Amino acid sequence: MYSKKLTESIEKELEALKTAGKFKVERELEGAQGPEVEIAGRKVLMFASNNYLGLANHPGIVKAAKDSLGEYGFGLSSVRFISGTETIHKTLEKKLSEFLGTEDAILYSTNFMSNLGFFASITNEAFGAEKHVDVIYSDELNHASIIDSFKLCKKENLEKRIYPHGDLAALEQALEQDKDKNYRFKIIVTDGVFSMEGYLADLPKIKELAEKYEALLFVDDAHAVGVLGKTGAGTPEHFGLQGKIDVLSGTFGKALGGAVGGYIAGKKQITELLRQKSRTYMFSNSLPPSVVMASIKALDLLKEQPKLLSKVKENSDYFRNGARKLGFNVLDGEHPIVPVMLGDAALTQTMSKKLLEKGLYVVGLWFPVVPEGTARLRFQISAAHTTEQIDRALKILAEVGKEMGILK
Numbered sequence: 331m332y333s334k335k336l337t338e339s340i341e342k343e344l345e346a347l348k349t350a351g352k353f354k355v356e357r358e359l360e361g362a363q364g365p366e367v368e369i370a371g372r373k374v375l376m377f378a379s380n381n382y383l384g385l386a387n388h389p390g391i392v393k394a395a396k397d398s399l400g401e402y403g404f405g406l407s408s409v410r411f412i413s414g415t416e417t418i419h420k421t422l423e424k425k426l427s428e429f430l431g432t433e434d435a436i437l438y439s440t441n442f443m444s445n446l447g448f449f450a451s452i453t454n455e456a457f458g459a460e461k462h463v464d465v466i467y468s469d470e471l472n473h474a475s476i477i478d479s480f481k482l483c484k485k486e487n488l489e490k491r492i493y494p495h496g497d498l499a500a501l502e503q504a505l506e507q508d509k510d511k512n513y514r515f516k517i518i519v520t521d522g523v524f525s526m527e528g529y530l531a532d533l534p535k536i537k538e539l540a541e542k543y544e545a546l547l548f549v550d551d552a553h554a555v556g557v558l559g560k561t562g563a564g565t566p567e568h569f570g571l572q573g574k575i576d577v578l579s580g581t582f583g584k585a586l587g588g589a590v591g592g593y594i595a596g597k598k599q600i601t602e603l604l605r606q607k608s609r610t611y612m613f614s615n616s617l618p619p620s621v622v623m624a625s626i627k628a629l630d631l632l633k634e635q636p637k638l639l640s641k642v643k644e645n646s647d648y649f650r651n652g653a654r655k656l657g658f659n660v661l662d663g664e665h666p667i668v669p670v671m672l673g674d675a676a677l678t679q680t681m682s683k684k685l686l687e688k689g690l691y692v693v694g695l696w697f698p699v700v701p702e703g704t705a706r707l708r709f710q711i712s713a714a715h716t717t718e719q720i721d722r723a724l725k726i727l728a729e730v731g732k733e734m735g736i737l738k
């Protein structure tokens with residue numbers, strides 16, 4: 331048994347999290363993820379999932395996963411470089427890089443792992459080379475996995491500049507100040523889509539700065555891959571920059587089937603280095619065949635059914651306009667993340683509870699997750715939502731809005 335002191339300290343911390351409104355409750359779904367799910371024996375509309383294309387329970391994906399079990403079994407009991415590489419891993423890497431327009435791609439167990447693996451591999455000491463210092467420029471609202479990835483980079487090898495969210499003048503100023511310093515190389519890192527607002531990074535401008543200051547540009551496209559761009563290849567395609575972003579990271583855990591699986595895509599020399607050096611790749615099991623086969627299927631479906639992409643966009647516009655017509659303050663955007671701004675944290679907390687009671691599951695976000703005074707309901711729209719389901723969600727939203735005096 332561990333000490334009384336530790337027991338008390340843990341209890342105290344849990345209490346403090348509750349008092350600060352930071353304690354997360356895990357609601358239990360009973361059955362598959364989808365536009366409607368079952369919670370506590372009741373069907374509710376699901377507007378809080380990253381299942382943007384509705385592939386999480388798509389029959390084609392489920393079949394691909396099931397079939398793979400017969401052929402490849404359940405697991406591989408190995409990391410990639412020992413005995414955990416199947417031909418299907420290589421097939422997925424090839425398909426993924428073709429889809430993204432990159433030279434190569436390397437799979438990780440998650441996008442969290444791919445981000446952790448990338449930065450340490452690039453910035454820590456280079457095998458057989460002299461001592462160095464690199465510098466990294468990172469948007470302050472980049473995903474937790476990017477922030478944590480810097481902690482695996484050795485202090486003596488890396489300096490960090492965190493620029494205010496989306497403030498590219500500040501980014502440029504920092505780049506300018508470092509211009510004549512003796513850094514080995516520079517890296518600019520940004521999320522492609524910031525998930526609290528669904529806002530897109532200004533990639534054309536960031537790319538311009540990366541070119542001007544000869545920095546490597548890294549874009550984490552977790553919320554954009556399978557969602558944005560003509561073929562779903564993410565923010566680079568959306569902005570006409572496909573093939574021009576140095577390094578992309580992303581996930582199969584959101585739009586592309588929604589299970590697990592992350593990647594880094596870019597030049598072959600980068601993926602080769604990662605295969606040699608990246609600890610979260612080398613020392614962690616390879617993706618299970620069912621996930622690999624289902625992910626291959628997800629990429630195939632995206633190609634065969636471009637309607638999925640237009641449908642999620644159509645549905646997002648429909649919901650955004652509908653909520654606005656009701657009188658809510660809805661952020662502008664082109665992503666299926668649609669925040670309905672309420673401002674007050676307590677109000678948002680109460681409202682999300684009332685919505686769930688009436689059968690609408692949506693997540694409320696408040697300080698410190700978002701800036702103080704900008705509490706919101708974050709709706710996430712899916713291609714799988716029917717118009718009837720979106721109408722029903724809007725009806726519930728209107729009812730609760732009126733009941734709470736937010737709408738007249």
Ligand SMILES: Cc1ncc(COP(=O)(O)O)c(C=O)c1O
Binds near residue numbers: 443525552581582
């Ligand atoms: C921008 C971004 N990067 C990385 C991740 C982590 O993805 P994964 O669930 O594959 O680890 C997420 C997921 O929330 C994300 O939003």
